[in-house]
Amino acid sequence: MDLNVILAAVSVLIFVALLAFFAFLVKHQADVEPEEKPVYGVELLEQHYAPGSTVEQPTPYYVAPIPAAPDPLEISANLDKKIVVGAAMLFGLFGLIGAYLLIQPALRAEAVEHQLSLDVRRGKALYASLCYDCHGRDGRGGTNPEGKQLPGLPLNKAEFKYEAIKADPAAVERVRRLLVSTIEQGRERPAPAYSMPAWARSHGGPLGAWQIKQLADLIMYGHDEDWADMPHIREEHGQTVAEVVPDPPKPPSGDVIARQVCAVCHSFTAGQASTSPLAPNLARYGVEGPIVAELRRAKDSGDADWLVKWVTNPASIKPGSAMPPYGQSAGGQLPEASVRLVVQYLLTLGR
Numbered sequence: 348m349d350l351n352v353i354l355a356a357v358s359v360l361i362f363v364a365l366l367a368f369f370a371f372l373v374k375h376q377a378d379v380e381p382e383e384k385p386v387y388g389v390e391l392l393e394q395h396y397a398p399g400s401t402v403e404q405p406t407p408y409y410v411a412p413i414p415a416a417p418d419p420l421e422i423s424a425n426l427d428k429k430i431v432v433g434a435a436m437l438f439g440l441f442g443l444i445g446a447y448l449l450i451q452p453a454l455r456a457e458a459v460e461h462q463l464s465l466d467v468r469r470g471k472a473l474y475a476s477l478c479y480d481c482h483g484r485d486g487r488g489g490t491n492p493e494g495k496q497l498p499g500l501p502l503n504k505a506e507f508k509y510e511a512i513k514a515d516p517a518a519v520e521r522v523r524r525l526l527v528s529t530i531e532q533g534r535e536r537p538a539p540a541y542s543m544p545a546w547a548r549s550h551g552g553p554l555g556a557w558q559i560k561q562l563a564d565l566i567m568y569g570h571d572e573d574w575a576d577m578p579h580i581r582e583e584h585g586q587t588v589a590e591v592v593p594d595p596p597k598p599p600s601g602d603v604i605a606r607q608v609c610a611v612c613h614s615f616t617a618g619q620a621s622t623s624p625l626a627p628n629l630a631r632y633g634v635e636g637p638i639v640a641e642l643r644r645a646k647d648s649g650d651a652d653w654l655v656k657w658v659t660n661p662a663s664i665k666p667g668s669a670m671p672p673y674g675q676s677a678g679g680q681l682p683e684a685s686v687r688l689v690v691q692y693l694l695t696l697g698r
């Protein structure tokens with residue numbers, strides 16, 4: 348059972364028990380000490396002044412000093428009633444605390460629900476302006492009205508929806524982590540493939556942690572009506588309803604790839620030794636290549652792609668070659684377009 352319900356029940360019980368106990372005390376008191384008959388007026392005088400004794404009158408001009416402390420007699424007047432009222436207030440307080448604990452889970456659930464709907468709404472605005480062009484008007488990728496393929500993956504899908512996976516808390520956690528970390532860090536893909544941009548400020552993007560949570564909330568808790576809203580939000584913001592597919596990123600040119608990737612081992616400066624002693628200096632490769640016998644044979648066989656094949660996967664030409672594969676098809680990092688660019692560059696060297 349919910350801890351809050353138990354706490355509330357205990358506090359209500361204590362409240363009732365104290366009330367009952369106090370009622371018992373009052374009754375008990377009344378039983379053991381039957382109330383004295385109250386005395387008023389003349390009778391009171393008789394009690395204090397014996398018949399015949401002189402009653403001292405205050406002098407007419409005497410002004411009593413204002414007592415420094417409250418009159419003890421006044422405090423004790425109606426003491427019983429004051430205690431009852433005080434106790435009732437104390438018990439009332441217990442009762443209020445109990446009642447609060449009782450309704451608190453409901454209050455909290457409502458606040459969470461409210462916050463979530465706010466987050467989804469803000470997430471929609473962020474999506475419409477930042478993600479729409481790549482992931483589509485309904486969050487399902489696809490093509491834009493001109494028929495251009497959108498680069499983003501579908502986000503509005505059952506695997507990401509809380510309603511579909513809520514039975515498995517581990518899956519909910521996994522999806523949230525996947526969404527948040529992908530939006531934060533993006534996913535870099537070598538050009539000319541599109542990358543998912545990084546959006547977190549910590550990764551050079553424009554969004555704070557709370558905004559990224561709002562986007563993840565949209566993807567996990569958004570309903571069909573929310574996604575159907577996107578084109579209207581675009582219109583309101585004065586953006587086109589048709590997705591504007593960004594141009595694919597340009598792959599770096601051959602010389603840049605050579606400098607960034609190949610120069611780790613190879614020297615491209617005439618007369619300067621390569622970093623890796625096994626890797627030949629390529630400064631004049633356009634006139635001096637190919638070097639390795641197997642590669643020379645491949646070129647002489649009339650294969651126009653001899654050098655592309657080498658850079659893609661040297662071992663396919665010279666088994667056991669010390670140069671690792673660079674083509675994606677062989678598990679390397681460069682898409683074929685980039686391999687061809689760096690090969691073109693190599694063949695100009697020294698000419």
Ligand code: HEC
Nearest residue numbers: 477478481498499500526529530534541542543544546562
């Ligand atoms: C420039 C286009 C582009 C933009 C803009 C863009 N994305 Fe992406 N997004 C991609 C691409 C491309 C991928 C797929 C990356 C991959 O895995 O190859 C992707 C993947 C994702 C994924 C992972 C999906 C999965 O199934 O693993 C999420 C989540 C995502 N994007 C959310 C967003 C959000 C949220 C925004 C807006 C803040 C956004 N994207 C903006 C291009 C984009």
Ligand code: HEC
Nearest residue numbers: 608609611612625626636637638639642658668669670673
């Ligand atoms: C990890 C070190 C390393 C990197 C990085 C590297 N290479 Fe090599 N490369 C070698 C080695 C070692 C050889 C000699 C291979 C052999 O003899 O089997 C070689 C040989 C070559 C040759 C000569 C083939 C011949 O015999 O004509 C070419 C061309 C070449 N690499 C191109 C590249 C290109 C292009 C890149 C960048 C995409 C690159 N290499 C990155 C280590 C590397």
